[in-house]
Amino acid sequence: AQSVTQLGSHVSVSEGALVLLRCNYSSSVPPYLFWYVQYPNQGLQLLLKYTSAATLVKGINGFEAEFKKSETSFHLTKPSAHMSDAAEYFCAVSESGAAGNKLTFGGGTRVLVKP
Amino acid sequence: SQTIHQWPATLVQPVGSPLSLECTVEGTSNPNLYWYRQAAGRGLQLLFYSVGIGQISSEVPQNLSASRPQDRQFILSSKKLLLSDSGFYLCAWRVVGSPLHFGNGTRLTVT
Numbered sequence: 001a002q003s004v005t006q007l008g009s010h011v012s013v014s015e016g017a018l019v020l021l022r023c024n025y026s027s028s029v030p031p032y033l034f035w036y037v038q039y040p041n042q043g044l045q046l047l048l049k050y051t052s053a054a055t056l057v058k059g060i061n062g063f064e065a066e067f068k069k070s071e072t073s074f075h076l077t078k079p080s081a082h083m084s085d086a087a088e089y090f091c092a093v094s095e096s097g098a099a100g101n102k103l104t105f106g107g108g109t110r111v112l113v114k115p
Numbered sequence: 116s117q118t119i120h121q122w123p124a125t126l127v128q129p130v131g132s133p134l135s136l137e138c139t140v141e142g143t144s145n146p147n148l149y150w151y152r153q154a155a156g157r158g159l160q161l162l163f164y165s166v167g168i169g170q171i172s173s174e175v176p177q178n179l180s181a182s183r184p185q186d187r188q189f190i191l192s193s194k195k196l197l198l199s200d201s202g203f204y205l206c207a208w209r210v211v212g213s214p215l216h217f218g219n220g221t222r223l224t225v226t
Contacts, residue, residue, distance in 0.1 A: 034214055043121075043205055043217030044159075090159065092215075101147055101166060102174075103215055107158035 002027040002093045006106035014114050019078040021109050023065075023091030026072060033074040034092040034103065035065055044090060050074060061085070086113045117142035121206045121218030128225055134179075134193040136221050138206030141187065146208040148189040149215065150181055153203040165189060201225045 007022040025031060032051050036044040048059025055067040061084075065076045074091060091106040121138045128134060140146055150162045161174045163181035171181050178197050182190045189206060206218040 036215075036217075041203075041220070041222065043207075043219045044215070045217070046214045049214050102161060102164060103149075103209075104161070105151075105159040 002031065002095065002104045004091050004093050004104055004106035006089075006091050006109050008109055009107060010110045010112065012112045012114060013081045015083060016080050019063075019076075019081045019085060019111065021076040021089050021091075021111070023074045023076065023106060024072055025074060025091070025093045027093055027095065029095050032094045033065075033067060034094075035059065035063070035074075035076050036090045036092065036105075037061075038088045038090065038108075040087075047076070047089075081111075081113050083113050083115065086111055117208075117216065119206065119208055119216055119218045121221060123221060124219065125222045126224070128196050128223065130198055130225055131195045134191070134196050134200070134223070136191040136204055136206075136223075138189045138191075138218055139187055140189075140208045143187070143208070143210060145186060146210055148183060148187075149207040149209075150189065150191050151205040151207065153205060153220075154201075159205070163191070196225045198225050 003026045005024045034049045035047040037047050038044045047063050048057045050057050050067045058064045063078045065074050067074050088108045088110045090108045092103045094103045118141045147166050149164045151159045153159050164172050165183045179193050201224050204221045207215040209215045
């Protein structure tokens with residue numbers, strides 16, 4: 001069974017400050033990991049994904065995430081927050097390979113950016 | 116390119132009324148299809164997924180059902196809505212090894 005835990009349901013950052021969103025996962029097989037962003041009343045948009053290649057993954061909008069197997073973590077970072085980064089962010093895990101039919105999502109972290 | 120269409124965007128229905136939400140995907144064949152529900156402050160909950168026509172897996176016991184009458188069509192239904200069915204419903208598709216691609220969602224309010 002797989003699961004995802006996102007630490008902190010709400011994060012407040014100042015514009016220009018570092019954004020750090022934490023995600024820990026559990027999976028019985030090598031995982032695929034994803035970060036999605038959701039703006040109000042919209043579907044989820046993929047930010048980045050880890051599929052067993054480079055452990056540091058760069059995504060859209062200046063975000064990146066690092067896969068750390070020893071810590072079972074996949075934290076999302078952005079060096080400098082913009083007002084447009086205010087949204088809800090979801091970490092997700094699936095099994096690798098053909099068995100990976102399901103994605104399991106964390107509870108989400110809502111980011112507020114202060115001017 | 117692949118696109119996913121989900122409708123309606125918003126829906127207000129009385130308790131006890133039926134429900135039908137539709138989702139179609141274009142530009143891909145034999146996708147896996149998913150229905151998720153997002154209740155206020157509760158993240159995304161997988162309701163159903165399908166790996167082929169007529170194949171439906173239910174993840175949680177509930178008042179809802181799903182059907183896949185065609186390869187790229189996925190329907191979420193209920194015979195009698197409950198207040199607890201209110202939420203934001205998201206359809207998604209993927210092929211093996213790819214990320215999920217989401218529709219824009221349906222905001223359902225049961226009154």
